[in-house]
Amino acid sequence: MRKNNFILFTALVGALLLFSCKKDDGGVDTIPPRDRGEEAIEAEADIITYLETHFYNYEEFNSPPEGFDYTIRFDTIAGDNANKTPLMEQVVSKSVQDRIDEDVFYDLYILKARQGEGKSPNFPDLAVNSYTGITIRNNEVFDASISPVKFDLTQIINGLQEAMIEFNGADPELTEQNPDGTITFKDFGVGAAFIPSGLGYFSNPPLGAGIQLYDQLIFTFKLYEVEIGDQDEDGVVSTLEDLNDNGIEEDDDTDGDGVPNYIDGDDDGDGVPTSVEVELDDDGNIIFMDSDNDGIPNYLDSDS
Incomplete structure (x- = not known):
């Protein structure tokens, strides 16, 4: 059922596919x-x-x-x-x-x-x-x-x-x-x-x-x-980390580091954890701080 816990299995299968068909000259044909x-x-x-x-x-x-x-x-x-x-x-x-x-x-x-x-x-x-x-x-x-x-x-x-x-x-x-x-x-x-x-x-x-x-x-x-999921435990529930609102968690990566926001504890890559750049009010609602008032919340703003 799991899609990300078979990395070793996937590598082994890939190896079998890549080396399953040998050329007559001793080379290897890949099977895409x-x-x-x-x-x-x-x-x-x-x-x-x-x-x-x-x-x-x-x-x-x-x-x-x-x-x-x-x-x-x-x-x-x-x-x-x-x-x-x-x-x-x-x-x-x-x-x-x-x-x-x-x-x-x-x-x-x-x-x-x-x-x-x-x-x-x-x-x-x-x-x-x-x-x-x-x-x-x-x-x-x-x-x-x-x-x-x-x-x-x-x-x-x-x-x-x-x-x-x-x-x-x-x-x-x-x-x-x-x-x-x-x-x-x-x-x-x-x-x-x-x-x-x-x-x-x-x-x-x-x-x-x-x-x-x-x-x-x-x-x-x-x-x-x-x-409710908050996979990186940064205080921002993962549904809110879907910035393009397409229902896909893997394609939102604000700092371009190859780690999607929903599992990235520092979404903007500024060295300050996201958990420090957001707050909760008395009712437990998330407050997105914007220190420089540029319309971009601190946790997504690398120069805030």
């Missing part, structure tokens, strides 16, 4: 990644085929039986299930830009089995959830957590990040702390994301995870709780 636009077309075709030939247990969600666990389960439309409603008629889609090639856009298909009654995360927030990941290629599970785990949404693959922000967590008024230390969540969001390779691992899947190059993925998930 597929064109992202062409791969996007093939990925959508794979996903649509799956959506048209599979269904989920929508009847259980519509009329939950006693003890229902609100887990999404998929099956093929065939035989006794020939009359089931295909996923294609039950998903919604959103247009998502490729993070590498800005000219490429994807239709990200999302199944909203249950919206949820709590708070909805923003793209750089933290989310408590349980999940299962499978590949469309063979329907095999490659990653899962039945128990709730907390994820930084900036550290997971973009397709899942873009899907989870469309849901709400559990109703906080109904959340209960149990005597054994566990928590019971109610009215939480339940969904699935059908993720093209360009919003997943593309040509750099993690080794040993059961994911092949250019695999399309499906993640089902239950969203329980949301926590």
